[in-house]
Amino acid sequence: MAIDLKATNGATSPPAALMQAIADRKERPKPWVDADAFPWRDEEFSARYVRRANYQSLYGMQETGDDVDAVCALLECAPKASVLDLCSGNGRHAIAMALRGRRATGIDVGTGPVQLARETAKNLGLSIDFRLLDLKRISFEDAYDGAYLTCGGFSDFSPADAAEILSIVGRAIVPGGRFVFEYADAGSASRADERSWQFVSAEQSMFYDGPHLQLDERVYDADSDADVFRHFVVPSDGHVREFSRCRQYYKEDAVRAMVAAAHLEPIGSSEGSAPGFKRFTAKRP
Numbered sequence: 001m002a003i004d005l006k007a008t009n010g011a012t013s014p015p016a017a018l019m020q021a022i023a024d025r026k027e028r029p030k031p032w033v034d035a036d037a038f039p040w041r042d043e044e045f046s047a048r049y050v051r052r053a054n055y056q057s058l059y060g061m062q063e064t065g066d067d068v069d070a071v072c073a074l075l076e077c078a079p080k081a082s083v084l085d086l087c088s089g090n091g092r093h094a095i096a097m098a099l100r101g102r103r104a105t106g107i108d109v110g111t112g113p114v115q116l117a118r119e120t121a122k123n124l125g126l127s128i129d130f131r132l133l134d135l136k137r138i139s140f141e142d143a144y145d146g147a148y149l150t151c152g153g154f155s156d157f158s159p160a161d162a163a164e165i166l167s168i169v170g171r172a173i174v175p176g177g178r179f180v181f182e183y184a185d186a187g188s189a190s191r192a193d194e195r196s197w198q199f200v201s202a203e204q205s206m207f208y209d210g211p212h213l214q215l216d217e218r219v220y221d222a223d224s225d226a227d228v229f230r231h232f233v234v235p236s237d238g239h240v241r242e243f244s245r246c247r248q249y250y251k252e253d254a255v256r257a258m259v260a261a262a263h264l265e266p267i268g269s270s271e272g273s274a275p276g277f278k279r280f281t282a283k284r285p
Helices: 013-025 043-052 055-059 062-074 094-097 109-124 159-172 252-261
Strands: 081-087 103-108 127-132 144-149 173-185 192-201 212-221 228-237 240-250 265-271 277-282
Touching: 043 109, 055 277, 062 144, 062 277, 094 103, 094 109, 094 127, 094 277, 103 109, 109 127, 127 277, 159 173, 159 228, 159 252, 240 252, 252 265, 252 277
Parallel strands: 081 103, 081 144, 103 127, 144 173, 173 240
Antiparallel strands: 173 277, 192 212, 212 228, 228 240, 265 277
């Protein structure tokens, strides 16, 4: 009998059951239904991930300084301008902004990333306001000269949430202020599913503090034009842990329509920080 294995983001299950579930599985996971995002609110997970993730290795991203220079050019923000870093993670972009004379504010939902960002900024003698906030459920009291969302972060949200974020940011920036955000381009989506096993050492793991076998799976859903990524971690204690997230692909015309619906002025797209990513610039009228 097939076992219905749902995305659990850190919950455990016996390895035999996992193997049977993978072998017998008939239904494919639905993006934003059976999976959503990594458990960023979990302090241990988020701290581990942001300390060990190598974004150049994972995505082929630009060096942080080059990326920030490109974002600054699109924002057209002068020195001392106030900029809002959405989903700021370990703070590398906000810190680079501050080093370039901008007044940076970073927000993230994860305790681990925010703590690390604060520590790094303090050690560098930088005054950066890193806040533990959920982007989807806030209203800003301050007005910013510009805002940005890097690392393909727009595609880490469902279309409904992404539309709401555009509206929130539109209210957070001053008239004439710009929002630069990055998304996964629909033209770059691979339609083929992928699955691979690997051995991961304790020092390199983003999902567990010990050596383990790891099954990485990517499933593409053509109906929603989105991926589901699932990582099954098999450590020596015999309990399997599952972590999952989604990535939404967008076409530029759809992005333009979303921007216009949020009462922002579309300016245009450019190459993103990694292959398959595009940047889009919008302006508050």
